[in-house]
Amino acid sequence: MILARIQKLSVAIPENLAEMLEEEIIFGRLKSRERLTEEMVAARYGVSRSPVREALRLLERDGLVMREARRGIWVSPMSQRDFDEVYTCRIELEGLVAKQAAEFADIEKKAEFKNLLSELKQAQARNDARQFFIVDVRGSFLTYTLAGNKTLTRLLGGLEKQALRYRYHAYEQDPKIIQLSLDDTARIYDAITAGDGESAKAMTENLIREIWQSMRAGIRDAFGEG
Amino acid sequence: MILARIQKLSVAIPENLAEMLEEEIIFGRLKSRERLTEEMVAARYGVSRSPVREALRLLERDGLVMREARRGIWVSPMSQRDFDEVYTCRIELEGLVAKQAAEFADIEKKAEFKNLLSELKQAQARNDARQFFIVDVRGSFLTYTLAGNKTLTRLLGGLEKQALRYRYHAYEQDPKIIQLSLDDTARIYDAITAGDGESAKAMTENLIREIWQSMRAGIRDAFGEG
DNA sequence: CGACACCATACTGTATACAATGTACAGGTC
DNA sequence: GACCTGTACATTGTATACAGTATGGTGTCG
Numbered sequence: 001m002i003l004a005r006i007q008k009l010s011v012a013i014p015e016n017l018a019e020m021l022e023e024e025i026i027f028g029r030l031k032s033r034e035r036l037t038e039e040m041v042a043a044r045y046g047v048s049r050s051p052v053r054e055a056l057r058l059l060e061r062d063g064l065v066m067r068e069a070r071r072g073i074w075v076s077p078m079s080q081r082d083f084d085e086v087y088t089c090r091i092e093l094e095g096l097v098a099k100q101a102a103e104f105a106d107i108e109k110k111a112e113f114k115n116l117l118s119e120l121k122q123a124q125a126r127n128d129a130r131q132f133f134i135v136d137v138r139g140s141f142l143t144y145t146l147a148g149n150k151t152l153t154r155l156l157g158g159l160e161k162q163a164l165r166y167r168y169h170a171y172e173q174d175p176k177i178i179q180l181s182l183d184d185t186a187r188i189y190d191a192i193t194a195g196d197g198e199s200a201k202a203m204t205e206n207l208i209r210e211i212w213q214s215m216r217a218g219i220r221d222a223f224g225e226g
Numbered sequence: 227m228i229l230a231r232i233q234k235l236s237v238a239i240p241e242n243l244a245e246m247l248e249e250e251i252i253f254g255r256l257k258s259r260e261r262l263t264e265e266m267v268a269a270r271y272g273v274s275r276s277p278v279r280e281a282l283r284l285l286e287r288d289g290l291v292m293r294e295a296r297r298g299i300w301v302s303p304m305s306q307r308d309f310d311e312v313y314t315c316r317i318e319l320e321g322l323v324a325k326q327a328a329e330f331a332d333i334e335k336k337a338e339f340k341n342l343l344s345e346l347k348q349a350q351a352r353n354d355a356r357q358f359f360i361v362d363v364r365g366s367f368l369t370y371t372l373a374g375n376k377t378l379t380r381l382l383g384g385l386e387k388q389a390l391r392y393r394y395h396a397y398e399q400d401p402k403i404i405q406l407s408l409d410d411t412a413r414i415y416d417a418i419t420a421g422d423g424e425s426a427k428a429m430t431e432n433l434i435r436e437i438w439q440s441m442r443a444g445i446r447d448a449f450g451e452g
Numbered sequence: 453c454g455a456c457a458c459c460a461t462a463c464t465g466t467a468t469a470c471a472a473t474g475t476a477c478a479g480g481t482c
Numbered sequence: 483g484a485c486c487t488g489t490a491c492a493t494t495g496t497a498t499a500c501a502g503t504a505t506g507g508t509g510t511c512g
Contacts (some may be wrong), residue, residue, distance in 0.1 A: 085377035093319040151311035274497045
């Protein structure tokens with residue numbers, strides 16, 4: 001999804017704009033609490049305010065920006081509190097989607113996990129964090145697709161982006177956090193491929209809970225408790 | 227939230243529009259798969275297309291309408307599949323929010339549960355389904371508020387509306403389904419008030435699971451498997 | 453009689469113009 | 483000097499005008 005802008009940009013300007021802005025926010029080029037005026041964004045991307053407004057609605061939906069009526073829009077502040085919120089929700093929903101992916105999906109698509117895993121390893125070897133996260137997100141979306149639960153996908157799509165923001169920040173502080181999750185991720189992919197729903201669910205919940213706990217103090221130090 | 231339009235309507239036209247349309251969809255005055263053209267909605271509510279477009283984005287966010295690019299917008303179709311998706315997500319998230327509400331909240335606000343419960347009983351006694359559902363939703367939002375988890379509230383806000391659509395339909399088929407949940411709801415409110423998070427979570431999950439199972443066949447007969 | 457192409461139409465998508473509101477700064481008053 | 487008030491400006495919110503695309507019908511050709 002992050003790289004979707006490779007598609008023709010002429011179609012669906014608001015969605016493409018939203019994806020570009022998402023990237024800017026996730027990778028920290030647009031900073032927490034930074035003001036976004038519609039005209040500024042419009043000028044920067046060479047479009048009018050109409051599609052910009054719609055793009056900002058999409059970002060608002062996913063919690064990446066906050067709007068105050070008639071006052072403006074700001075990049076959502078980061079905080080330990082917000083981080084906790086996102087991760088407590090993710091534990092439940094990512095567990096559920098892993099279970100459903102394991103139980104209902106077809107073998108062919110599951111084979112794609114192998115490619116993703118090797119891409120993850122390559123990115124890690126090259127210390128290419130951005131690429132690592134992008135492939136990681138593709139893995140998540142493959143899981144969502146396998147689960148075939150559109151509602152769940154819709155909910156997780158938003159959470160994923162917020163989570164990635166914190167994960168990328170943590171990476172900048174200490175690049176080796178990337179290594180934390182790779183082995184566990186491989187095991188989860190295996191469980192999904194093998195059709196072991198309960199196991200996939202339990203491992204996913206544990207992995208996310210561990211990542212949550214390991215990042216928590218650093219997030220508080222960087223952004224405050226909120 | 228449903229009755230929020232009592233507030234000044236002059237502020238935030240898109241949000242107010244969205245709430246009115248939500249009600250139309252939930253209570254079946256706008257039917258499944260019905261076409262919505264922007265101009266029609268605009269004319270009906272006496273505004274221009276700009277705020278209508280934003281309102282429809284909000285409805286899309288909550289899964290109440292579906293948009294196909296450059297083709298138009300339709301009221302989301304109902305189906306057993308969609309119903310299953312909404313309820314499997316709700317089991318996890320409503321359980322989580324009940325737990326957090328029990329653990330973190332202050333006594334004063336919790337007292338409000340008593341009023342809500344008596345309002346529910348009154349509505350049930352009068353066979354006033356709409357009022358029953360509206361109060362029920364207020365109970366959910368009180369729980370969300372107590373939990374103090376904005377992210378979770380955002381996610382559940384959308385699910386709640388979709389769920390209510392199915393529940394109202396079920397009520398029309400057989401008005402006595404309202405009675406199903408009242409006793410359990412009372413026990414859950416008690417657990418939250420008593421601060422018993424695990425119990426509140428377990429009971430909430432069970433209640434939603436039971437409602438899900440009891441409604442499932444009827445939904446399939448009415449809307450198909452999807 | 454059927455199929456394909458073309459055109460009219462209706463609607464969404466985007467740009468621009470206008471209205472309303474919130475904010476900051478300057479000036480005046482106590 | 484501090485606080486209040488009025489005004490100018492910046493920005494959001496809404497309306498309207500224009501562009502582009504999908505659909506349905508009609509006409510013509512095979």
